Amino acid sequence: MMLYYYRLEGEKKxxxxxxxxxxxxxxxxxxxxxxxxxRARSVKEAWSCIQRxxxxxxxxxxxxxxxxxxxxxxxxxxxxxxxxxxxxxxxxLLWQEVIQWVEKHQLEVNSTELxxxxxxxxxxxxxxxxxxxxxxGSVRKWRCERCLYQGSEIRVSACSTCGEECxxxxxxxxxxxxxACTPFFLFQPVWEKPDAxxxxxxxxxxxxYQENAMMEIKRELEKNRKQILVWAVTGAGxxxxxxxxxxxxxxxxxxxxxATPRKDVVLELFPRLKAALAGHRVIALYGGSDQxxxxxxxxxxxxxxxxxxxxxxxxxxxxxxxxxxxxGDVALEAGLHRALFAGGQQILLTATPPDHWQRFAxxxxxxxxxxxxxxxxxxxxxxxxxxxxxxWAKMSQKRSIRVLARFLQQLDQQHGQALIFVPRIQDVHxxxxxxxxxxxxxxxxxxxxxxxxxxxxxxxxxxxxxxxxVLVTTTILERGVTVPRCHVLxxxxxxxxxxxxxxxxxxxxxxxxxxxxxxxxxxxxxxxxDAQRQAQKRIKKLNEFVQKEGIGQKGAYM
Amino acid sequence: xxxxxxxFPAFRSCWFCSSxxxxxxxxxxxxxxCPVCREQLVILGESICPICGRFMPGSRDTICLDCNRLxxxxxxxxRSAIVYTDLVKExxxxxxxxxxxxxxxxxxxxxxxxxxxxxxxxxxSLITYVPMHGERQRQRGFNQAERxxxxxxxxxxxxxxxxxQRKKATAPQSKRTRQERLLxxxxxxxxxxxxxxxxxxxxxxxxxxxxxxxxATIRACGxxxxxxxxxxxxxxxxxx
Numbered sequence: 001m002m003l004y005y006y007r008l009e010g011e012k013k014x015x016x017x018x019x020x021x022x023x024x025x026x027x028x029x030x031x032x033x034x035x036x037x038x039r040a041r042s043v044k045e046a047w048s049c050i051q052r053x054x055x056x057x058x059x060x061x062x063x064x065x066x067x068x069x070x071x072x073x074x075x076x077x078x079x080x081x082x083x084x085x086x087x088x089x090x091x092x093l094l095w096q097e098v099i100q101w102v103e104k105h106q107l108e109v110n111s112t113e114l115x116x117x118x119x120x121x122x123x124x125x126x127x128x129x130x131x132x133x134x135x136x137g138s139v140r141k142w143r144c145e146r147c148l149y150q151g152s153e154i155r156v157s158a159c160s161t162c163g164e165e166c167x168x169x170x171x172x173x174x175x176x177x178x179x180a181c182t183p184f185f186l187f188q189p190v191w192e193k194p195d196a197x198x199x200x201x202x203x204x205x206x207x208x209y210q211e212n213a214m215m216e217i218k219r220e221l222e223k224n225r226k227q228i229l230v231w232a233v234t235g236a237g238x239x240x241x242x243x244x245x246x247x248x249x250x251x252x253x254x255x256x257x258x259a260t261p262r263k264d265v266v267l268e269l270f271p272r273l274k275a276a277l278a279g280h281r282v283i284a285l286y287g288g289s290d291q292x293x294x295x296x297x298x299x300x301x302x303x304x305x306x307x308x309x310x311x312x313x314x315x316x317x318x319x320x321x322x323x324x325x326x327x328g329d330v331a332l333e334a335g336l337h338r339a340l341f342a343g344g345q346q347i348l349l350t351a352t353p354p355d356h357w358q359r360f361a362x363x364x365x366x367x368x369x370x371x372x373x374x375x376x377x378x379x380x381x382x383x384x385x386x387x388x389x390x391x392w393a394k395m396s397q398k399r400s401i402r403v404l405a406r407f408l409q410q411l412d413q414q415h416g417q418a419l420i421f422v423p424r425i426q427d428v429h430x431x432x433x434x435x436x437x438x439x440x441x442x443x444x445x446x447x448x449x450x451x452x453x454x455x456x457x458x459x460x461x462x463x464x465x466x467x468x469x470v471l472v473t474t475t476i477l478e479r480g481v482t483v484p485r486c487h488v489l490x491x492x493x494x495x496x497x498x499x500x501x502x503x504x505x506x507x508x509x510x511x512x513x514x515x516x517x518x519x520x521x522x523x524x525x526x527x528x529x530d531a532q533r534q535a536q537k538r539i540k541k542l543n544e545f546v547q548k549e550g551i552g553q554k555g556a557y558m
Numbered sequence: 559x560x561x562x563x564x565x566f567p568a569f570r571s572c573w574f575c576s577s578x579x580x581x582x583x584x585x586x587x588x589x590x591x592c593p594v595c596r597e598q599l600v601i602l603g604e605s606i607c608p609i610c611g612r613f614m615p616g617s618r619d620t621i622c623l624d625c626n627r628l629x630x631x632x633x634x635x636x637r638s639a640i641v642y643t644d645l646v647k648e649x650x651x652x653x654x655x656x657x658x659x660x661x662x663x664x665x666x667x668x669x670x671x672x673x674x675x676x677x678x679x680x681x682x683s684l685i686t687y688v689p690m691h692g693e694r695q696r697q698r699g700f701n702q703a704e705r706x707x708x709x710x711x712x713x714x715x716x717x718x719x720x721x722x723q724r725k726k727a728t729a730p731q732s733k734r735t736r737q738e739r740l741l742x743x744x745x746x747x748x749x750x751x752x753x754x755x756x757x758x759x760x761x762x763x764x765x766x767x768x769x770x771x772x773x774a775t776i777r778a779c780g781x782x783x784x785x786x787x788x789x790x791x792x793x794x795x796x797x798x
Contacts, residue, residue, distance in 0.1 A: 157659050160695045170660055177657040179699065425577075426593045452575070452594060 001095070001161070001181065003046040005058060006037040012053070016046045016129055018115040018122070018183075020061075022077070024068035026123050037061045042162035042181035043131045051136065069116070080109060081120040085127075087295055090189035090255075090312030092338070094132060094146060094182055097308070104293040118185065128186040132178035133167040144169035146178040147307050148338065149331040171331060172307060174287070186310045189341060192253065199279030202247060204240050213371045214241055217347065221245070225367050227346045229360075232371035233380060233542060234351045234508020235482075239269065241371070242317055242347070243276050249315050250280050250298055257309075258300045259336065260319040261326035263287065265480040266302055267457070269319075273300060303332045309339035316340060320479055321348045322357075322501055351508060352501040372546050376514035379543040383507050383521040383536050391492060391526050395430050398437045403524050407489050408439055408470075414518045416487040417463070418470045419477060421506055423495030425450045431472045431491065446470035449477070478505045484513035493525035493532050503535035573664035574649055587668040600641035602798065610773055611637045611798050624772075634780040634791055636770055637676040638798030639668045646797045650768055654702045662702070665768075665796050666709025673710065673764065673794050680792065681762050685711045686721040686783075688767040688775055689750060693727055706796065707766040721763070721786075722779055723750035736772055743778045749786055762790040770795040 004017040009032065017023045020037060027034060038058035040046040049055050069077075087105060088098070098118070102109050109117065121127040130145045133154060143150045149171040159166045162181035169178045178184065206214060213232070220228045232238045242258075249256050258273070260266060263286045270284040277298065283291040285301035285308075299313075303326050318326075318336065326332050340346065353361070361368035374380065386403045388394070394401050411418050422428055428448035435443040447468045449459045456476075463471045464483060471477070475497055486509050490498060498506075503523065510519035523532050571578050572592035579592045588601065600613060607614055607622035610633075614622060625633060640646055653661040673682070687703035695701050704720075711718035725748045734742060765779050770793070780791040 155660060157700065159699045160701070161697070161699045168657070168659065170658060173656055173658050174652070177699070450594070 001042060001183070003040045003043050003183075004037060004061075005040055005046045005049040005055070007035045009033045009035045011035075014050050014053075016043070016050065016122075018119040018129075019069075019112075020066055021069035022074065022116050022119040023123065024066060025071075025074055028068055034063055037063060037066065041164070042166070043129070043183045044135065044162065044164075044166055044180040047131045047134070073116075074120070077113070077116045077120050080107065080113075081117045081124075083107065084109075084117055085121055085187065088185075088187045089295075090187060090310055092146065092184065092186045092308055092310040094176055094178055094184050096182070097176060098185060101293055121187075126188050128188070130184045130186065131180050132182035132184045133169050133180040135167050135180050142167055144171060144178050144331075145184050147172035147175075147331050148334040172304070175304060175307065189311045199247065199251060199277070202243055202276055204243060204276065206240060206244075207237075207375055207377075209371065209373055210237055210241050210375065213369055214244055216369045217241075217245060218248075220367050220369065221345060221347075223367075224343070225345065227348060227366060229348045229350070229353060229357060229366050229368040230371070231353055231361070231368060232349070232351060233374060234505060235374045235380075235512040236351075236371045237375040238319070238349050238351075238371075239272065240375075242349070243273075245347075246298070246315075246317070247277060247280075250277065253297075254314040255297045255312055255341070256299075256315045256317070257306065257313040257339065258298075258317045258319065259303050259306055260301075261303050261323045261332075262320065262480060263302055264457075264460075264476065265319060266300055268480055270300055273298075303336065306332075306339045307335045311339065311341050313339055314341050314344050316344065316346045317349060318346060319349045321350050322352055322354055323479060327354070352504045354501070372542050372549075374512070378511060378514065378517055379546065380539050381507060381510045381519060381521050382539055382543070383503070383523050383532075385493075385528065385532055385536065386522055386524045387527070388524055389526055391524065392427070392430070395427075395434050395491075398434055400438060401434075403522070404434075404489070404491070405438065407487070407520075407522055408442055410520065411469070411487050414485075414487070416485045416516075416519055417466070417468075417483055418487045418489065419481075419483070419506075419509060420470060420472045421478070421488070421490045421498075422472060422474060423492045423497050425452075425474055427492070428472050428474065435470065442470050446472065448472040450474045451476050475502055475506075477509075478502050481509060482512050483509070485516050485519065486510050486512070487519045488521045490521075490523045490525075493523040494527050494529045498531060500531045500534045500538070503531055504538055507535065507539060574661070586671055587664050590664070595645060598643060598645040600643060602638055602640060606637075609633050609635055610770070611635075613641050613798065628777075632777055632781065634765070634773070634776050634793050636773065636776060636793040636795060636798070637672050638770055638795045639665075639672050640797055642769060642771070642797040650797060654698070654768065657699060659700060659705060662705035662709055666706045667713065669706060669766070669794050669796055670710050670713040673714065677764070677792055677794075680790070682714075682716065682764045682792065683761045684721075684763045685714075685716050685718045686752070686763055686765055686779075687718070688765065688779055689720065689722045689724045689747070691724045691727040703767045706768065710764075710766060710794070716764075719752035720750045721752050722747050722782060724748075732769075732771075739772050740774045743774045745778075747778050747782045749782060753786055757787060759787050759789050761788055762792065763788045765791065765793040767793065767795045768797070770798045 004020045005014050007014045038055050039061055040058045045058055049058055122129055132146055133144050135142050142154050149169055153171040154167050154169050156165050156167050166180035246256050266284055266286050274282045280298055281296045282298050283294050283296040285305040360366035388403055422431055428450055432448050435446050445468050447459050449456055488506055488510050507521040510521050511517050572595060573590050575595055577592045602613055605614055605618055607625055608619055609621055609625040612622050652658050685707050687707035690701045707718045724746055726746055728742050728746055763783055765776055776793045783791050
C-alpha cells in the first residue's frame with residue numbers, strides 16, 4: 001500500500017499522507033507550501049522517515065507534477081468523513097477493519113475515496129495513523145500498536161504486500177493480522193453532550209449490605225479514584241451491585257464498558273444486563289459476535305475486544321480480574337488502560353484477589369470495598385479434604401473409588417446436581433467411562449465438557465435446565481456458573497491448575513440459592529497441597545469475619 | 559532469574575493449540591500434539607490409495623474410484639499427512655486466512671516426515687510449490703505452499719524453485735463444487751521464471767501444497783511440469 005511522506009516549508013517534522021492531493025489542497029488553503037514529498041512503499045517506510053528524519057529508500061516526487069484536489073471533490077469527502085467519524089469514534093482499527101466497517105454500513109466508498117476521507121480526518125486531527133507493528137530499536141522493543149504486545153511473538157517474515165521483510169504480531173493474530181506495513185488508525189473520542197435519557201427503574205432490589213457496599217463504591221468514585229477494587233465473595237451478587245452504578249452513568253450520557261476475560265461470562269451476562277438496562281442499547285462483543293459493527297454507549301466485551309477501542313470509556317467494570325487470560329497478561333492490561341477516556345475510572349471486581357492486591361488493599365494503596373457476605377446471608381460452604389492414593393490409576397483401571405461412590409450416593413439423597421472438576425481434558429473421558437462401569441444410572445445423566453468441546457454451550461445450558469445430573473468439566477466452569485442445587489467434587493485437587501483462587505472459586509459454586517443449602521464441596525486428591533489447605537483456610541476466615549461482625553443472616557436480609 | 563525459563567522452559571506446548579504438554583525436544587511433530595487435538599485427527603497410515611493417498615480404511619493397494627477414472631498418464635502420486643477433518647480445516651484456515659505463518663514450521667516438519675517415509679529412494683532432486691496469482695498473494699501477504707516448501711526444502715537439503723506461475727486469477731478452489739474445480743484449473747498454470755532451460759529429464763520434482771481435495775490443482779501443475787521435460791512428478795500435501 002502506497003503512502004506519502006512530506007515536509008512543510010520551514011518545518012522539521014514531516015507528515016504521513018494517504019492521498020497527497022488532499023494535503024496540497026489543505027495546506028494551500030492554510031497558506032503554507034510543501035517543501036518536498038516522497039512516495040513510500042508502506043506505512044512502515046513512511047513512519048521511519050518521520051522517526052529517523054531520513055528518507056531511506058522512498059522515491060522523491062516532483063512537486064510541480066502534483067495537483068491539489070478539486071474543491072467539490074473535497075467537499076464531498078468532508079461530508080462523508082463526518083459520517084464515517086461518527087461511526088468510528090473512539091476505536092482503534094486496522095486498515096482491513098476500517099474497510100469492513102465501511103462495507104457493513106454501506107457507505108458506498110471505494111478504496112481511493114476512503115483514503116481521501118481518512119486523510120481529511122488525519123488533517124483535522126480526528127484520527128491518528130501508525131504502523132501495525134512499530135519496528136524501532138532492538139527487537140525486544142518492537143511493539144504491536146494494536147495489541148500493545150512486546151516480545152517473542154512478534155516475528156519477521158517476508159511479506160508480499162510490501163515486498164520486503166516486515167514484522168507481524170502473532171499475539172493478536174486471531175483478531176486480524178497486524179503487520180508493520182498495515183496502517184493502524186486511532187480515532188479520537190469526542191466528548192458528546194450528554195442527553196438526559198430517562199430509562200425505566202431497575203427491576204432489582206438490593207439487600208442492606210449490598211446497598212452499603214454500593215454507596216461506598218459511589219463515594220470512592222466521587223473521590224475520583226482511578227481504580228477501585230471490589231472484593232465480594234462468590235455469590236454475593238456482584239452483578240446486581242454494579243447495576244445501579246452503571247445505570248447512573250449511562251443516564252448521565254457517559255460510556256461504560258463491562259469487560260471480562262471469559263466468553264462464557266459474556267454470554268451469561270448479556271441477557272441479564274439487557275433485561276436490567278432496558279432503555280439503553282447493550283451490545284456484546286466476543287469472538288464471532290454479530291454486533292461488532294454497532295456503535296453503542298454500553299459495551300459488554302471480552303478483554304481481547306477492548307483492543308479495538310481507543311480512549312472511549314468513562315467507566316470500566318472489569319469482572320473476574322484475576323482470571324486467565326487477563327491476569328498477568330501485560331498486553332491485555334495495557335489495552336484496557338488505552339480504552340479509558342482521560343480521567344476515566346476502573347472498578348475491578350473479584351472474589352479472589354491475588355495476594356499482593358490484598359496487601360495493597362491493607363496498605364490503602366488500592367481503595368477497596370469488601371462485601372464478605374452472600375446475598376442471602378448464609379455462610380460459604382467449607383470444603384472437605386479427602387485423600388485417595390493412585391486415584392488416576394484406579395480411574396483408568398475402573399477400580400472402585402470409595403469417596404467418589406459416596407459422593408454420588410449423597411448426591412442422590414439430597415437430590416442435587418453435581419459438578420465434577422478434573423484437571424486435564426483427557427480426564428473427562430476417564431471419569432465418564434468410570435461412571436459407566438460403576439454407576440450406570442448416573443452415567444445416563446452425565447455429560448463431559450471442556451473448552452474445545454464442539455457442543456460446549458449447548459451442554460452447559462442443558463445442565464442448567466436440569467437435563468443432566470452430573471457434569472464432568474475442566475476448570476472452564478470454575479466461574480460464572482449458577483446452578484441452584486449444586487454439589488461439587490474436585491478430582492485430583494493436587495494438580496497445579498487447581499491453585500488457591502481456582503479452588504475458592506470452585507467452592508463458591510455451591511449454596512448460591514437461599515433455599516437449598518445442602519450442597520457439599522469435596523476435594524479429592526492424591527496428596528494434600530498448600531493450595532487446598534489455603535483455600536479451606538481462606539473460606540473459614542471469611543465466615544468467621546462475617547460472624548464476628550454480626551452481618552450474617554439476619555442483617556443482610558433486612 | 560527471568561532468563562531461566564527461556565533456557566529451560568517449564569513445559570512445551572501443543573504445536574497447534576498451545577495447551578501445555580510434556581515431550582522431548584527432538585520428538586516428531588505428532589508427539590507434540592496434545593491428546594485433545596490428536597483425538598480429532600486421522601493420521602494417514604498404510605491403508606490409503608496408492609495414487610492419491612486418500613484414506614481408505616481396511617483396504618490396501620487398491621486404487622480408489624476417482625483415480626481409476628483418470629487417464630494413467632495424468633495421475634500424480636500424492637501423499638498427505640492427515641485427513642482433512644474439521645479441526646485440520648480450522649488449522650489450515652488459521653494458517654492461510656488469519657496469516658499465522660509460524661504454523662508453517664510444524665506443518666512443514668510433519669510433511670517432511672511424510673516425504674522421508676513415503677518417497678524414500680525416489681530420488682527427488684527439486685522441490686516446487688503451487689503458485690498463487692500475484693494480486694491474491696499481495697492481499698494475503700504470503701503464499702502458504704511456498705512457506706511449506708521452504709521448510710521442507712530446508713529439512714531435506716533440497717533446492718526450492720518457483721517452476722510454475724499462475725496465468726489467470728481463479729476464484730478460490732475451496733468455494734467450488736467438484737465439477738467446477740476440475741474445470742477451473744485447466745490451463746491455469748504456465749512455466750515460471752525458475753524453470754531451467756537445460757534438459758531436466760533426469761530430474762524428479764516434488765510439488766508442495768496445503769490441501770488436496772480433488773487433485774485438480776496438483777494434476778494441472780504436474781502436466782505443465784511433464785510437458786517441460788520432468789521425468790517424474792510427485793506431490794505432498796498437508797491434508798487430504
